[in-house]
Amino acid sequence: MTIRKLSFALIASLIGSNTSLLQAEPAQKHIAITQIVEHPALDAVRNGVKDVLAEAGWNEGSNLKWDYQSAQGATATAAQIAKKFAGDQPDVIVAIATPSAQAVVASARASNIIFSAVTDPVDAKLVKAWDQPGPNVSGVSDLTPIDQHMALIKKVLPTAKKIGVIYNPGEANSVSLVNLVQKYAPISGLTVVEAASPKSADVQTATRSLVGKVDAIYLPTDNTVISALEGVIKIAEQAKIPLFAADTDSVKRGAIAALGFNYYDVGRQTGAMVVKVLQGTSPADLPVEGVEKTELFVNPGAAKRMGIELSPELIQQAKEVIQ
Amino acid sequence: MLNSFAFFGALETGFIFGLVALGVFLSFRVLDFPDLTVDGSFPLGAAVAATLIVSDVHPLLATFCACLAGSAAGLVTAWLNVQLKILHLLASILTMIALYSINLRIMDGPNKALLGVETLLSPLDHLAIPYYIAYPIAFGLLAGAVMLALVWFLKTEVGLAMRATGSNPRMAMANGVNTKRMIMLGMALSNALVALAGALFAQSQGSADVTMGVGVIVIGLASVIGGEALVPKRTLFFWVLACILGSILYRLVIAVALNGEMLGLKAQDLNLITAVLVTIAIVAPNWKSYFRSRSA
Numbered sequence: 001m002t003i004r005k006l007s008f009a010l011i012a013s014l015i016g017s018n019t020s021l022l023q024a025e026p027a028q029k030h031i032a033i034t035q036i037v038e039h040p041a042l043d044a045v046r047n048g049v050k051d052v053l054a055e056a057g058w059n060e061g062s063n064l065k066w067d068y069q070s071a072q073g074a075t076a077t078a079a080q081i082a083k084k085f086a087g088d089q090p091d092v093i094v095a096i097a098t099p100s101a102q103a104v105v106a107s108a109r110a111s112n113i114i115f116s117a118v119t120d121p122v123d124a125k126l127v128k129a130w131d132q133p134g135p136n137v138s139g140v141s142d143l144t145p146i147d148q149h150m151a152l153i154k155k156v157l158p159t160a161k162k163i164g165v166i167y168n169p170g171e172a173n174s175v176s177l178v179n180l181v182q183k184y185a186p187i188s189g190l191t192v193v194e195a196a197s198p199k200s201a202d203v204q205t206a207t208r209s210l211v212g213k214v215d216a217i218y219l220p221t222d223n224t225v226i227s228a229l230e231g232v233i234k235i236a237e238q239a240k241i242p243l244f245a246a247d248t249d250s251v252k253r254g255a256i257a258a259l260g261f262n263y264y265d266v267g268r269q270t271g272a273m274v275v276k277v278l279q280g281t282s283p284a285d286l287p288v289e290g291v292e293k294t295e296l297f298v299n300p301g302a303a304k305r306m307g308i309e310l311s312p313e314l315i316q317q318a319k320e321v322i323q
Numbered sequence: 324m325l326n327s328f329a330f331f332g333a334l335e336t337g338f339i340f341g342l343v344a345l346g347v348f349l350s351f352r353v354l355d356f357p358d359l360t361v362d363g364s365f366p367l368g369a370a371v372a373a374t375l376i377v378s379d380v381h382p383l384l385a386t387f388c389a390c391l392a393g394s395a396a397g398l399v400t401a402w403l404n405v406q407l408k409i410l411h412l413l414a415s416i417l418t419m420i421a422l423y424s425i426n427l428r429i430m431d432g433p434n435k436a437l438l439g440v441e442t443l444l445s446p447l448d449h450l451a452i453p454y455y456i457a458y459p460i461a462f463g464l465l466a467g468a469v470m471l472a473l474v475w476f477l478k479t480e481v482g483l484a485m486r487a488t489g490s491n492p493r494m495a496m497a498n499g500v501n502t503k504r505m506i507m508l509g510m511a512l513s514n515a516l517v518a519l520a521g522a523l524f525a526q527s528q529g530s531a532d533v534t535m536g537v538g539v540i541v542i543g544l545a546s547v548i549g550g551e552a553l554v555p556k557r558t559l560f561f562w563v564l565a566c567i568l569g570s571i572l573y574r575l576v577i578a579v580a581l582n583g584e585m586l587g588l589k590a591q592d593l594n595l596i597t598a599v600l601v602t603i604a605i606v607a608p609n610w611k612s613y614f615r616s617r618s619a
Contacts, residue, residue, distance in 0.1 A: 038591060069581055070590040075535035076340065076542070077577060077593070079528040080332055084581050086455070087328025098434060099532050105438055106529030107332070107455075124530070125436030169427055170533050172434040198423070 029058055029278055030065040032085040034104065035096035037073040039223060041247075041263040042096050045116050048267020049094055049274060056275045065090070075099055082107035092277050094270065095139075098124050098172055105137055112277050115139030116270040117263065119173040121288055130288040138283040140270045141290050142173075144221060144246045145259070146180040148294070150188040152259050153244050156314065157216055164193045164210035164217045164241075166203065166232065168224035177220035177246070203228035204235060211239040219245045219255065229253050233302075240307035251297040252322055256306060257314075261291045269293075295319040325578055331459045333578040337571030338462035339524050340542055344550070344566035345466075345473055346516035347543035352562075353477065354489040354509045356404075359415040361517045361543060362536040363422025364396040368518025369531035370426045373435035376526070382443040386522045393518020396422060397510035405503040419536075426533050433533040435525075442526040458527060465523075466567055469516065474563050485509050517543075545601060546570035552605040576600040 033049065035042045046068065050060070058064040067090065071078035078100050085093050086108035093113045095101040101115035105126055116139055118124055127133045130141075153160060165181055167174040178194065185192050193214050197206035203225055210217060217236060219225055225232065226247070233254040236243040245255035248262055273286055296314075299322040303310045315321055325333075343361065350358035368389035375385035396418055403414035427433060447457040476482045487495035488505040496502050517539070525531040550569025556562040580596035583589070588596060 067584070068590050070593065072591075072594050073534075074538060075528070075532055076336055076524070076574075079524075080329070080336055080574065080577055081581060082528075083332025083335075083455070084326065084329040084578065086332075087326030099530070099534070102434075102436060102438060102530040102532075103528050106527070107328070109454075123436065124434065125438035125440070170423065170433050172432060172532075175432050 028063045028065070029092075030067070030088070030090040031058075031092055031094060031274065032067040032069075032088060032090040033094040033096070034069045034071065034078070034081045034085065034100050036071050036075075036078055036100045037097075038070055040249075041221070041223075042117060044263035045096050045267035045270060046094075048264045048269075049116070049271040050267075052268050052271025052275060056278075058278070071100060075103070078103040079107065086111060092274050094274060101126055101139070105134070109136070111136060112283050113137045113139075114270060114274050114277060114283065117142045117266060119143050120176045123176065124172075127288055130290075133283055133286060133288055135284050136282075138273065138286040138288055140266055140273065141288055142221070142261075142263070142266050143180075143290055144177060144261075145291070145294060146177065146246075147184040147187065148259050149218065149244070149246060150181070150184045150190060152257060152296075153216055153218060154188040154190065156244075156257060156310065157242060157308065160190060160215040162193055162214045162216075163190050164195055164214035165220065166195045166197055166206050166210070166217065166225050167220055167222045168198055169196050170198055171222055171224065174220055174222040174224075177222075181218065181220065197225055197228075200224050200228040204231040207232045207235045211235065211241065214241065216242045216244060219243070219250060221246045226250060229255075237302075237305045242303065242306045242308050248295065248297040248320070251299045251302075251320075254302045254305075255299065256303045256308070256310070257296065257298045257318075259294055259296050261294050265293045266291060297322065325582070328455050329578045329581070330575075331455050333574040334459040334571060335455075335462055335527065336524075337574035338459060338466040338567070339520050339527065340539075340546065340574065341466045341567035341570040342469060342516050342520035342523070343539060343543045344546035344570045345469060345563065346513040346520070347540065348547050348563065348566045349473070349509055349513040349516070351544065351547060352489075353486055354506060354513075356411050356489070356506065356510065357415070358397075358400060358510065358513065359412070359540050360396055360400045360418045360422075360510075360514055361540045362538070363419040363426070364393045364514040364517045364536075365521040365524075365539040366426050366531065366533055366536040367396055367422050367429075368393050368521030369525035369535060370429040370435065370521075370533070371518070372522035373437050373525045373531035374429055374431075376437060376440060376442060377435060382441065382445075382526065386443055386519065386526075389518050389522035390515040393521070394511035394515035396518070397512070397514030398507055400514075401507040401510035405506050422536075423533065430531060430533065435531045436529065437526060437531070438529040443523070444526050462523065462527075469519075470563055470567060474560050477559055477563075481505075481508070542570075542573060546573055549573060549601060549605050553608060572604055573597075573601060576604065 060066040069081045082103040095104040195206040197203045245258040248260040296318045298318040350356045371392045372385045372389040400418040403409045484500040488502045546569035550565030554565035
């Protein structure tokens with residue numbers, strides 16, 4: 001500790017009781033945040049975190065050092081970002097998406113880490129169990145409530161028996177989701193037909209392979225498929241196959257309904273966790289959280305184009321009706 | 324400008340990708356075989372090592388198996404080329420895309436986590452020096468050993484035959500070199516090195532991921548060519564050393580680029596800054612001669 005720092009500390013301790021006045025504005029904090037790649041959902045998470053911090057009184061430029069890094073899709077860069085953060089020693093490291101979270105947990109062993117948008121944090125070995133976070137690691141999972149989604153499809157289409165699922169087998173999150181669909185669909189009396197789409201360019205082919213085989217199509221939150229959503233919608237409308245999605249943005253783009261959550265709210269939930277850590281709670285005392293806020297979005301126009309009519313009571317339940 | 328974690332991290336990643344650069348040097352420079360298999364054999368090494376380690380195989384054996392898997396991938400590319408007469412570039416692309424599916428099969432999913440699992444690097448966590456310094460030292464020693472072994476090999480009779488195969492296949496054949504066999508051997512060695520790098524990288528960063536191969540060949544080539552610009556290739560030793568130095572330079576540049584915010588640059592500019600800095604680093608040593616040749 002330098003003499004100057006020491007004297008500051010002395011003065012601060014001398015002022016003692018008066019510090020409550022100074023604490024009206026929270027002290028300077030340093031947040032380092034990284035994501036594996038630029039992507040609308042991941043960007044929304046980041047914005048959610050930032051907004052919650054601002055509401056709690058930490059604003060970038062005044063009392064918040066906000067260091068944001070994207071690996072631009074390269075795993076080796078993600079590893080280097082993790083190491084830079086480990087050395088910078090911020091108050092909290094926020095890691096968005098699985099590969100970035102794993103890299104940060106491997107490198108920054110002495111920092112507080114809050115991950116977000118990791119579907120299966122146990123399988124990714126970030127934590128031992130949802131209620132047993134690591135000594136310095138916890139976060140928010142974006143695991144979708146698939147059971148509710150299947151129930152929604154059955155509610156809209158009581159006669160449906162087979163649903164098609166389009167996904168990229170190369171995305172870790174998607175594979176866990178499709179496994180959950182396989183698990184929960186039978187409970188709602190549905191069987192699953194899978195269609196693999198390793199690249200965005202394959203999405204239309206994968207969709208066509210489902211025509212005539214399924215009563216409805218369900219899209220998990222798969223980056224590859226959602227980036228080529230318009231292609232799926234076009235074929236679904238032509239073949240009159242009702243299309244359901246897991247995220248509400250897709251309903252705005254032309255899927256019939258989704259009982260979703262948006263990544264901005266996941267980000268806000270993550271931000272609330274970060275605030276707790278900044279206020280002194282250890283991540284070890286914060287269990288991993290699942291998505292809390294779900295909302296029904298419906299698109300009656302899209303339903304009509306895909307050959308079905310949505311019941312008035314369902315439309316009434318919706319948080320948002322897209323016209 | 325760089326904190327010590329970032330600096331040693333750049334060295335660590337640089338040494339690991341130095342092995343990739345040595346592999347690319349072997350195919351691209353020695354054999355004159357543009358080999359894109361590495362984009363698949365890097366995650367292949369990671370996948371094999373991670374899957375075996377998670378299934379309680381000793382990390383050393385797991386890493387060795389990863390090398391074997393990598394050399395098998397290289398053999399497939401070479402075989403497609405020399406036996407089925409498929410153009411080398413296409414042959415390597417075919418192996419690369421096939422490996423994407425194979426890697427998914429091996430890991431039974433796109434990601435295999437190694438966090439908190441006993442790996443080759445675990446013993447380094449309990450040394451007197453901190454792990455973030457111990458890791459790059461260990462990788463540096465390994466990269467140095469591999470480099471010396473490669474220099475030695477390229478001077479043996481087989482190594483000379485391999486170099487002859489790359490620089491003048493007809494003359495090599497006329498001198499009794501079995502060029503097909505040389506290409507097979509060289510490609511197997513090259514991809515074994517790349518898979519070794521993948522296996523080590525997965526263990527150092529806590530997971531194998533099917534997407535981790537994206538752009539590995541580009542990084543490897545940038546390291547080989549960038550290194551050549553930095554180090555005068557007077558002897559074979561310096562030529563091989565240049566690969567490792569090129570790789571470290573590339574990583575240091577990224578580490579510096581990650582601090583771009585002080586220049587008003589944003590996270591999205593990272594790849595652009597990296598490209599500009601690598602260009603400067605490669606061109607700068609030759610700056611004088613460039614102007615001299617212009618004025619002459």
